[in-house]
Amino acid sequence: xxxxxxxxxxxxxxxxxxxxxxxxxxxxxxxxxxxxxxxxxxxxxxxxxxxxxxxxxxxxxxxxxxxxxxxxxxxxxxxxxxxxxxxxxxxxxxxxxxxxxxxxxxxxxxxxxxxxxxxxxxxxxxxxxxxxxxxxxxxxxxxxxxxxxxxxxxxxxxxxxxxxxxxxxxxxxxxxxxxxxxxxxxxxxxxxxxxxxxxxxxxxxxxxxxxxxxxxxxxxxxxxxxxxxxxxxxxxxxxxxxxxxxxxxxxxxxxxxxxxxxxxxxxxxxxxxxxxxxxxxxxxxxxxxxxxxxxxxxxxxxxxxxxxxxxxxxxxxxxxxxxxxxxxxxx
Numbered sequence: 527x528x529x530x531x532x533x534x535x536x537x538x539x540x541x542x543x544x545x546x547x548x549x550x551x552x553x554x555x556x557x558x559x560x561x562x563x564x565x566x567x568x569x570x571x572x573x574x575x576x577x578x579x580x581x582x583x584x585x586x587x588x589x590x591x592x593x594x595x596x597x598x599x600x601x602x603x604x605x606x607x608x609x610x611x612x613x614x615x616x617x618x619x620x621x622x623x624x625x626x627x628x629x630x631x632x633x634x635x636x637x638x639x640x641x642x643x644x645x646x647x648x649x650x651x652x653x654x655x656x657x658x659x660x661x662x663x664x665x666x667x668x669x670x671x672x673x674x675x676x677x678x679x680x681x682x683x684x685x686x687x688x689x690x691x692x693x694x695x696x697x698x699x700x701x702x703x704x705x706x707x708x709x710x711x712x713x714x715x716x717x718x719x720x721x722x723x724x725x726x727x728x729x730x731x732x733x734x735x736x737x738x739x740x741x742x743x744x745x746x747x748x749x750x751x752x753x754x755x756x757x758x759x760x761x762x763x764x765x766x767x768x769x770x771x772x773x774x775x776x777x778x779x780x781x782x783x784x785x786x787x788x789x790x791x792x793x794x795x796x797x798x799x800x801x802x803x804x805x806x807x808x809x810x811x812x813x814x815x816x817x818x819x820x821x822x823x824x825x826x827x828x829x830x831x832x833x834x835x836x837x838x839x840x841x842x843x844x845x846x847x848x849x850x851x852x853x854x855x856x857x
Contacts, residue, residue: 530560533628533692534611537619538601540568543577545620545736552622554585558629563588564605569595599703599710606702612695616688620736627732631692634726638669641723644691645732657737661685668727672719673773679716680765680776680783681826686712690733697723708754713761720768751799755791756806762787781817782826785835788813792838792846800843807842814839 535553539546553563565578565588575592582588593604602616613632617623624645631643646663650656661684670678678684688711697718703710719725762784769780788810800807814821814835821827821835837845 530558531612531632532560532562532610533558533613533615533632534562534564534605534609534695535615535617535628536564536566536602536605536609537617538568538598538605539565539570539574539578539619540595540598540601541570541572541574542619543572543574545738546574546577547581548622549617549619550581550588552625553617554587555625556623556628557626558632561587561628562610564608565590566601566604567592568597568601569593597705599705599707603702603705606698609695613692614695614698615692617733618689618735620738621689622734622736624730624732624734627730628692630728630730630732634667634728635692635694638724638726640669640726641694641697641721642691642718643726643728644685645728645730647685647687647690647733647735648731649735649737651737663729663731664727666729670725670727672722672724673776675725676716676719676765676769676773677776677779679712680769680779682783682786686715687733688715689735693718697721707757707760708752709757709761712758713764716761716765716768720772722772751794751796755787755794758787759784759791759806759810778824778826781820782824782831785814785817785821785824785827786831789831789834789838792842793834793849797843797846800846811839811842 537549537553550563550565553561563585565582567575567578567590569592570578578590582590589608591604591608593601598618606614613635615628615631627645631645634640634643647661648656649660675684679686701714701717704713707713762780766780766784769776791806791810795804795807802808818835818839822832827835
């Protein structure tokens, strides 16, 4: 395959000694072998940096870069700056992929002219249990327009993960992942969709997510409050702006998405943080009150969504206290 285009695979690496070899070996074993594999060590402190260097000695396609800790997006951005491939993919260091994933993605893009292609994924927990599907792949190959795919994302049916996808390099011209934020894949993907490029979705299962508690945005403790909820609200507003400028037919879908993300925030924010000092909380409640009539008229929001929007607009803190008591009664 030496005459085929080069695919760059970027892997952010941080304190992941136990699982990094499985991840890397699943990539070096790809049937599409014209790859460069960039391991970006994000300031590991447990020996992972040395392990990455050792893995690079096993395969000359692997290059390792060491940097100060800055988060997954920061590490991915280093890889984007250094990549040489015409195509680029991303794999998280605790996950692993099927041997033919990149071959199938590349073949699909060549066949259809799509700028992005994706495969299906599953999630496996630390006990080896298969978790419920978050995103159901199509039963057969489907080519989405940018507007169709954005609609799927806004209806919580689409997969925004960069790890299940292969991208043409030009999509990253003057674009990087937002650093210091979560929900970063959605943030960057909807900007790419504004270019109007088609996305190919394959029915094949190619990516395996290892659900490791404490990794990235997964919470170690139920009382922790991840900033992903506030970032998701910001991303919903950005999506609404993109829709207004580029895909006006999706206005009601985008509005529904913004309401839904705000309700998610209010359902998860710790009750002690529901105060006037929390600007995000105050703005969300104000938004629900201001747009209540629009929420009631929206045809996509469910009756349950509208009921939550109503009670949160009227007595947000009280409904959370009652909600917590109801949960205890049900347990």
